[in-house]
Amino acid sequence: MRYLSALLMLLVCLSSPALAQSTPPGPAMLIADDVFLEGDNTLVAEGNVEAFYEGRRLKATRVTYDRSTETLRIDGPITLVDAEGDLLVLADAAELDRAMENGLLSGARVVMDDQLQLAAHEMSRVNGRYSQLYKAAVTSCRVCENGRPPLWQIRAERVIHDQQEQQLYFDNAQFRVLDTPILYLPRLRLPDPTLERASGFLIPSVYNSSTLGTGVKVPYFIKLGDHADLTLTPFIATKTTTLEYRYRQAFRNGEIEFNGAFSDDDQGVRSTRSYIFGEGRFELKRDFILTFDIEAVNDDTYLLDYSYSGKDRLDSQLAVERARRDEYIRAAITHFRTLRTNEQDSFVPTLSADAEYERRIFPARLGGELRLSAETHTHFRSSDTLLDGADFDPYSDGLDLTRFTTEANWFRSWILPGGVHTRLQTGVAVDSFFVDQAGLTSDSRDTNLTPSASLQLRWPLLKRTATNATHVIEPMVQLAWVGGDALNIPNDESTLVEFDEGNLLSLSRFPEPDRREYGFSAAYGLNWTRLDPRGWETSLVTGQVIRDERQLELSGLSSFSNVSGLQGRSSDFLLAGQLKAPNGLALTARGLFDAGYQTTKASARASWQNELADIGATYVWLRRDLAENRPGTISEWSVDGSYRLSRHWTGSANWRYDVASDRNVTAGIGLTYTNECVEAKLSASRRFTSSTILEPSTDLSLTVALRGFSAKTTDKSYIRTCRN
Template sequence: MTRAPAFPFRLLALAAALSLGAGLAHAQERRPQARPTEPAVLIADDVTLDGARSLTASGNVEAVWGEQRLKARSITYDRQTERLTIIGPLTLDDGEYTTVLADAGELSRDLRNGILTGARVVMDDQLQLAANQVSRTEGRYSQLYKAAVTSCQICKEGDDPLWQIRARRVIHDAETRQLFLEGAQFRVGSVPLAYFPRLRLPDPTVERLTGFLTPTLYNSTLLGTGVKVPYFIRIGDDKDLTLTPYLSTETRTLEFRYRQAFRNGGIEFEGALTDDDLVRRERRAYLFGRGVFSLRDGYVLRFDIESVKDDAYLVDYGYPSKDRLDSEISIERVRRDEWRRAALTYFHTLRGNEVNTTLPTSVGNIDYEKRFFPTRLGGELRFSAQAHGHYRSSDLRTDGPDVDRFADGRDVARLTASADWMRSWSLASGLQASFRTGVAVDHIEMRDSAPTTRSQLTDATPSAALTLRYPLAKTTPGGTVHMIEPVVQLAWVGGSTPNIANDESTRSEFDEGNLLSLSRFASADRRERGASAAMGLSWTRFAPGGLRSTLSVGQIVRDRTQREATGEQTFSLSSGLRGTRSDVLIAGQIATQNGLTLTARSLFDGAFDTTKAEARAGWRNAALDLGATYIWLRSDPQEERPGTISEWAFDGSYRIARHWTGSAEWRYDVASDRNVSAGVGLTYTNECIDVTLSASRRFTSSTILEPSTDLSLTVGLRGFSARTEDKSYVRECKK
């Protein structure tokens, strides 16, 4: 036997490759489908040759075969048996997501078959399988005998992990990426809690596989004590179904979710079926669905379905908290200079003070808008058209107990067409001017309307507006940038308010977005008339450190008050638009470099009393996500608000420590001096477990709702089809 002296790194790699190349190439001819085309490469500090039969590499040994990489203290290759005898500690990496650590082993030359002793298998850097012996077959199956499975960090030899599954035998199928366990025993620490003769689990790389998901325990004063156990069914690569039985002392509920992807879109449906003790002799259910599809010529089809069997069901079970349901199907196409849309919508109210028969439950809309850029005239020519209709199931020609004083059964059809020309100029000293003029034609017909109003109307409304802006900018020596822009708009809209029911524009808002609009009504059945002037000022400041602040002020002055034919003002008390002079709008925002944002908007009347106010504060960083909202609305019978609304809302989460995160939310009615709802939660997370405990309380009550308290506990084992993207939760071993 001869011993080769140490060679340079590259020369050793070449020598080892030539030594193994012939035998491996022969193996490739026999089973080319299971072998990579390139030869194996062996790298080591020392190489010992025993004639033509064996080769022994030692010292920083590394063998590479395709995507597989083997590192060991010593490797001996027997050309006659075509086997590798390995002395560890050794590391075998499959090139994808599995790493095997072992004390010693014997493998085939392609590293696909053999036995490893004292082995530990690590999958996707989180799930660990330890066993006395691991048998590899065809590079696909790994059999572990007397194995322990866990994703918990083990710092001291002999210590028990937080949880583990011990099994007589574990088989890992690398192709299907599943674990098959025989004689499995689930343990918390050293305490056995459950036994499974056979158990199948996904490995950490699986995203969709049929099986149970994380269960949740619930306790509710309304629904009793129970458990939810989701079961995911993978129907195919393009569709799946999740069934979640919810069993408690007060309810038997089956929740479901179905998803399917198509070549040009997708659909998703969710809902539940319930037999509970809250509503006797009546089964409860809800169904929500949505979908979107891309059609030919750039059209997009969308639909959504929202249906519930009784008004309190969604709130009782904590499902989507909507008090008005809308189901819609629409088709739309958006291009650079054209927009088309057609939609049919059905509304259903769950509010106790509303009746579906007197609400416009069926609504249809067809919208079209087109832009042209005439070269001789300059500017932009815009044409738009809309067809709208809504239907009430009631046919009453008299008024019920509401605030509009019109017939409860009226149905409306409206056609609107408009043409506008717009052009902008940059004048001397940076002054920006824009001019707009156009005409709109509305045709409205009503059925079952009150005798005091017209049943049909055709009206033409001309308009014109001139807008002047003067943007100014300054940079201070310290690098702070100030931008100030005053703006004035002089506008005129012809015609007068028609004697026809206000059925679409019953709510109006005054904010920064419509300061320069010619009409601030929600729809074309009402338009602002006469001459007006809109004045505004905006200031923006950018600091070098990242601090940004904005402030906007605006007001509108008109030559006349907007009134109905009855003499009543069209705009409501809280809209900020009543009379000839609107309320003063003040809005601002502050954003800092450390994640703090403050946003506020308010309307002030002539005496500088608040008409409407809202504010939002948020602070977000690596450990904190906090938000607070305040809203104040004055009483307004015209908007069906008999009392003042003043309410605080808080929500947030804080990472208390490395593994602990707390959360809380609270709504408080200042006007009534009472709580609306509150909730707290606490989550513990590490590399192998998620535990969430939450409690919530609803304080409000009504004819269909009762106050309730809910508790929930969710325990999830990490490592099975749940990749740990955030490594900051992983525990570290103390040195």
């Protein structure tokens, strides 16, 4: 029995392609057709030998243990699978010592993480840590028994796998494509598939641009411990020398990430251009969250020239907030910088600070919900001019504004007979304004007391048809009153007003309290939803707002722009709808229509998503309105998407077209080939727009990634199959 126990313990400690270093305790099981002794020192198990231990499984034809030499001989074919299923070892035969730390396997093949294959004439085990493969071939491509070579492979005289460091070292390596040598490397180091992070080169890409020339990007990943890393990407092209970087670090209570680049070129005003974008998030005590983001660039066109970002206004912010069930606290300071050619930083608020507090209370005697809030906002312009520009043109003045707002609102809901949902709201708000450099067109300071009350009625009606489709029709109406008087304060926060289904039943459609709607008003609408058990979903919302004459006088017609949909005694008619089909098709549309049934604003989005396609198209139409800083009508199409053309080929495209100007804005096309061992991306894009500081440009890029090392195949549908 002691021979059998020794054999079992030796067999079951195989736990990696390099075998385990120690013998773990615990029960094991050996199954064989025959188990017998040869002499006094040799135990033999033969015939369908299988050993099991803690999920690991070894299969062989014959196993012989010699007690005198403490060696183990295993006759194949040998198959070893580890407990996690990430490792498969195949061999013709093996000779190992008692501790399984040294030995030799012939005709060995190792499959790591169901991804990378290593085949060799011999594989030796050294010191329980290293596996040496001689005359080895390494690939992650599917190898079929038809004599055809894999798409790519690395041939080497010797491959050493360091189990502890999870690294593969190659001596005299050849990189082959369809068995044709392409590249020779005397030394090569690559991570094995089980290693998540390791210093080394990442996937290179070839890049061509009409503005930057032809070049190559070669990223290098640097591991800075277990919680930080740095990626440096030299970009060498005919018209630029650039170093891109990304730094990431994880902390116990948060994380940070910075992206940026330095460039030496002759494309901009400066010979050396750079940018930095950074963000971070930290969990503080008492459930507070600290967030920050940094956006800075030293040349206005740098981000577009290098396709780093399409933003035309940069904002850097530091904020602290806490959200609980009945309380919300937030404080933030923001710095803005404009990259638009028609704006100057001195006339745009450079610094902005905000603080807000909101609390919900549920009084037992009064019932309902009491909501208390306080908010302060201030913004500063660097301009010293005393000229107060028009409300729709805040870029021609230098005013600085500070606002304090406190508000208390009480809500109570009831269900009336017949299922009518009733909601009563009443409250009061106090707004105080302090304006510097306002000129002569507004007051320098003022305070307003604004009481308000509203009553909402909703009557949801439900019907189920013979096909089990459910219809929900909900008429809704709101009666509202807001007291107080309009202040002579510049419109510096509510310059853009949107009228949609989200604020149809609101006391004020202005985004900020520097403008409010006063007097009596009524809003009515209808919401219809249809749900089909076969996967169809349809919804439609309509509505309109009506005001009395006094509200128009107090609010002022200039407060709402001509295309906001809210100008006049009766607002434009709102119509919004959505359709979802079980095949992944979705349609969404929204529009505002005036009394003459002319469109004021309209937008529509169509998308199709399934296993093969992810395609979307958007159309936007906005009427000309100087109050919204829009000197001309906007009519624009944009299309983007990808489609899986076949098992391995995926096409993508994007296109943006300005209908009003009858010209293209941007266009792009891409083609990707993906299988289990390689991914190649070819893309081309064109920017057609131009300005005094920006020229049209065309970009081409090619990226080839070898899967199995740093890039893994997560989607098994791309794996090729062998044909007889």
